[in-house]
Amino acid sequence: MHATERSRSAVVEDLRAALGAEQVVDDADRLARLAADRSGTVQGAATALVLPRSTAEVQEIVRIADRHAAPIVAQGARTSLAGAASAVAGAILVDFGGMNRILRIDPLERLAVVEPGVLVSELAAAAERAGLFYAPDPVSAEWATIGGTIATNAGGMRCIKYGVTRDSVRSLEVVLADGSVVRTRRDTIKSVTGLDLTSLVVGSEGTLGLVTEATVTLRSAPGPSRGVSALFPRIDDALEAAAAVATEAAPPAVLEMLDDVALTAIRAHDPTIEAPASARAWLLAVTDARVGAEEELDAFERIFSEHRALRVDRADDPQRLDRLFATRRALNPALDAYTGGALHGDIAVPRGRLGAFAARAADISRSFGVIVSVGGHVGDGNLHPVVAYDPDDAEQARLAREAQRALLSAAQELGGTVSGEHGVGTEKLHALDGELSPRVRELQLAVKRAFDPKGILNPGRKL
Ligand SMILES: Cc1cc2nc3c(=O)[nH]c(=O)nc-3n(C[C@H](O)[C@H](O)[C@H](O)COP(=O)(O)OP(=O)(O)OC[C@H]3O[C@@H](n4cnc5c(N)ncnc54)[C@H](O)[C@@H]3O)c2cc1C
Structure with a gap:
């Protein structure tokens, strides 16, 4: 038996002795099926997957990993889009699904x-x-x-x-x-x-x-959600309206935007979802205030109209609001289906720079010859730029990856960050130097060493 295989089977033996055989999976096919998160990337074959039921069992698992210097990757539901929950070579995958009380x-x-x-x-x-x-x-x-x-x-x-x-x-x-x-x-x-x-x-x-x-x-508990949606002739009008909502009105519970690329993709993906054809941008502002909701809705309507909205639509009843949320939620699946391949981002910029980012995204789309959509959480300055491409066209796939990197750099150049919510994982490690100074990175690595001197916890991710 090869030395690596020997040490892997020693890890499995120790895990079985500590937890019992039924809580330890080492079947290669099953492990391969559980190896990747939603990023689809994997950094190596895991040694085992374990299913702890208590803190004491997690402690046992970590002690075994420590003894064998085996990497540990925690897994929740593996919905990470950043490659943060995928297997690395020799990993013990710790599936927390059984600790669910x-x-x-x-x-x-x-x-x-x-x-x-x-x-x-x-x-x-x-x-x-x-x-x-x-x-x-x-x-x-x-x-x-x-x-x-x-x-x-x-x-x-x-x-x-x-x-x-x-x-x-x-x-x-x-x-x-x-x-x-x-x-x-x-x-x-x-x-x-x-x-x-x-x-x-x-x-x-x-x-x-x-x-x-x-x-x-x-x-x-908040009050019932009610909202106002609006269509705009230019993305800049929508962004200015969003900025006015953020500064003039009471903070909405939700402030989201879709651009014309997203609206087109949604219409193509599911004609039953509302996605009007006549506009370059769509905004949704929602209030869940228990007191003063009517005034907030009035303010959203007024601000949208003052910013050249083509149409303003008030959603007073839950069914109407659900339909508007369905439009927003269709963003990612529709763009995934649009050309067969899509790279999703989650950049954030200062809210005042959203217009500049949208302009840079349009330039990037033109110069790389790829489709770029910018929509998402405008209220937080957090957009989900999506590059749509044909996965059967190798050259287009390459250009899409380059365009995505250019979008990340654009966010950083505008004082923003490459990840507002999905995380770094393995997917955005390359971009860290673009926004964290060498001294900050050093401090972060020192913190990591203080917590994890042997570097066994999710190595090669985040830092
Ligand atoms: C359709 C879709 C929609 C999404 N929408 C959003 C969104 O709106 N906002 C957003 O922020 N993200 C979103 N995501 C990304 C993803 O759902 C989030 O990152 C989520 O927080 C991951 O949760 P999870 O349980 O799947 O964790 P996993 O993907 O399993 O793990 C994520 C990270 O957490 C670590 N981890 C898991 N459990 C533990 C633990 N107990 N202790 C220590 N570390 C642990 C893992 O090692 C990994 O680094 C979306 C993903 C999909 C597929």
Whole structure:
């Protein structure tokens, strides 16, 4: 037996002894099926996949990995678009799907204590049953886990009002790289004692520790959602209207945009979804205010009209609003289907630079000869530029990749970032130097070494 194979089977033997055979998968075909996240990229064959049921079992797994210097990759639902949850060579994949209990919902403290494998949609539903509200709402909420969304600091459509996942995380139980377990802070609403390790672990993509329990903030239930959509003759009109909503009106719960490329792709993809043909841009502003919603809707309508909207449409009832959300949610599937291949981005720029980014995207589309769509969370300055291409045309696929890199550089040159919500994973490592100074990168690597001196936690990702 080859030395690598010997050490792999020693890892599997130790895992089986610690957890029992039924919680350890080492069948090569099954492992291959579980190796990739939604980025589709994999960095090597895993040694095993383990299914822990408790923090103590996670500690055992990490101690074994530490002893064998085996890499560990945590997996929630593998919906990462950044290659952050895919296998690396020799990895122990830790699937948190079995740690999926909601342990406590506390209306007085406004919190929930949950295991990492709970789905975002399950926690949101449980909070709602208790008359409360879990704000983070990634489009992947039906599949994504609390652990995965914490580890990526996921965003969504409601961030303009409620912030990103980090803004709803109070404290974490984390298993560190040596197998010890820590609680990052007390669960009080306020705490400024010590450094804020919770914030450091949130968004760390499994590189600093494994989250085995999370205390998250629940809010008062919002009012019913109602919205206003509008069509604009130019993308700049829509962006100026969005800026006016962000500065003049009370913060909307949602402020989203689609461009004409997205609207065309949506019409082609599903004619039952509303995507008007007559405009260059579409905006949706939503309020969930319990008091003053009518005034907010009036303000959205007024601002849209003042910015040359071709048509303004008020969605007072839930069915009408659902139809507008269906239009927005069709963005990614429609562009995936448009030409058969699509590269998705998640850049963010200062809101005042959105117009400049849209202009750069149009230039990039022309100079590379590829289709580029810019739409997304304009309220946060966070766009999802998508490069659509024909995957059977190798030259077009190459140009699409180059165009995507140019879009990332454009965001950085405009004072923005290559990732507003999906994370770095392996997919955006090449872009880190474009926005983090050498000193900042050094500091981040020093933090990584302090947490994980042997570099076993999700190596080659994030940093
Ligand atoms: C259709 C679709 C829509 C999407 N919409 C959004 C969106 O609106 N907003 C957004 O931000 N993202 C979105 N995403 C991306 C993705 O859903 C998020 O990144 C999500 O947070 C990943 O959750 P997950 O449970 O699938 O985690 P995974 O993909 O399994 O893992 C993501 C990262 O978290 C780490 N991790 C997982 N569990 C733990 C744990 N317990 N402890 C430590 N590290 C852990 C993994 O190692 C990896 O680095 C979307 C993806 C798809 C496919």
